[in-house]
Amino acid sequence: MQRRQFITLAAASLAAGVAGAYAPQAVARRRGAQAAVHAPLDAAAYRATRRYAELPFGRIAYVERGHGRAALFLHGAPLNGYQWRGAIDRLSPYRRCIAPDFMGLGYSEIPADQPLAAKDQAAMLDALLDALKVEQVDIVASDSGGAVAQLFLLRYPKRVRSLLLSNCDVEPDSPPPKIQPVLDMARAGTLADATAEWLTDRAKARATFGAAVFADPSRFADETIDYYVAPLVATPLRRAQYHAFHLALTPNPLAGIEAQLKRSQVPVRIVWGAADDIFDQADAEYLDRIFPGSRGVRRVPKGKLFFQEEFPEVIAEEARRLWRV
Template sequence: MQRRQFLQYSLATLAAGAMAGWIAPAQARGLPGESRTDAAAFRAMRRYAELPFGRIAYADRGRGKAALFLHGAPLNSYQWGGAIDRLAAHRRCIAPDLMGLGYSEVHENQALGAADQVAMLAALLDKLSIRGVDIVASDCGTAIAQLFLVRYPERVRTLLLTNGDVEIDSPPAKVQPAIDMARKGTLADATAQWLTDRSLARATFGASVFHDPSRFADATIDYYVTPLVSTPLRRKQYHAFHLALEPNPLAGIEAKLQRSQVPVRMVWGASDDIFAMGDAEYLDRVFPRSRGIRRVAEGKLFFQEEYPEVIAAEAMHLWGLA
């Protein structure tokens, strides 16, 4: 039963990794005829920063004020490729791979909890001589964004939060089977199946977190999964990342968020059954300067991949550029 639950939806958080690249990228919604940067091109643009935590992979495109994009699990910075394509003309877009995910290479005993990710992000911004940022976040990245705001309120101009953890729902119940598999040491093996059975990824994982899972590209599945299972250390860290989701990293944060004066906008996939609309409504009540909620009717957990034009439009409006 545990494996069945895992295949049905708990690896919805894994499923998103397979979905970032479209088989027909020229059909990207909102920009007719304009292609999204594919996985190979994104790989070629990847940079690394040597930090005390290890060698952190990140994307860096555009110029001007900086925007920081925080991905979900088990994705990496490529999750935001479509949004960055649309926003790089207006912001310097920084999209790191979180420790334990993607192509970041961290030290063997490096802690991978949300607070540790916050410390890494601050060090990365310092390395890049970036002081203030507009944050765009998804899934576990949404939790990290809130913690970053509390730890470094002077460094955050705005928050654009999509389906992800809130204090009253972290980790969500449907992620628990994945955490249990990480504890047993079987999560990496299950994820590695995507590399040999991509139709399984599309039929099960994809259906859980995308409106149209048929548009996965094989190259994108490879781009997300390969680093997670590439070595025994990476597999161990992949498990450790999930184990660090407990206990709730946001416990006690509500009172601090209530004192924030940062403008916040929620953009939420209304068809997601992992982070329900009630989580967005909770954030809308908590943040004093909430700019409300945009509901994406067909959006599931990782709708940002399918509707990058929605992310771009909402970011532009929040940033006062539209």
């Protein structure tokens, strides 16, 4: 593959103090939580924690940590739930944190004929919450996971307490133009081969994809690359599903939803990486404008598409502010 084409692929990211005083009860929860902090989730710990839910959609991989009200973390592409490990470390004292792997990405195992469109991902999440006996969730989402979050809100509004959205699809920008080279490679059947190169050339992974989606690509660790890439290219079926996931991003899965979102009263907070050039910076203001329950926009100055990995403390701070814990 030409280096320029690979860099274009990477640039497209393969799709990249709480205000106010707490009530006494919240203070008590916080103090109790601080005494029960888990060890940080590295790749080995995350792998050991991984569970599977047997659903009509297949075996859906997920990680769960914490207790109480549930929070649902929705990842981007080509990532999986491991994207949220830092936020889960910080938020599991306050929420039952659930991070599934989407169908076609990560470690979820699905049949060959399972559709992978955003609406199907939303239906899978509904079934997963049923299986886990979860009534309502606070959703934290990024990238294509943000598209699924918006559809989930419209299809299952009673299941959503709040939305925290970071750089993600919006109706006028889904999929964003910069991922067209990725879609072309998926259509040509070459995307999996290009991604598999990262397993043997991690320096290339950091210099291309890492540089496109992280402020400091040197922190894109070998174990992280392996955890993301290995399941995507493990078998011919998984490679085909990786391609199919991307092809399902068109036509625009969010077409026609704006009017419905304008009627939603769910609290929404937008946290946007200001250095991201894959999703338009104006998309943050768009979300702020259309959601009546918007709590405004916070810009992360150095944040690129997947800043949630580098700055998990920002996600945790904003989530706790939104949840008032």
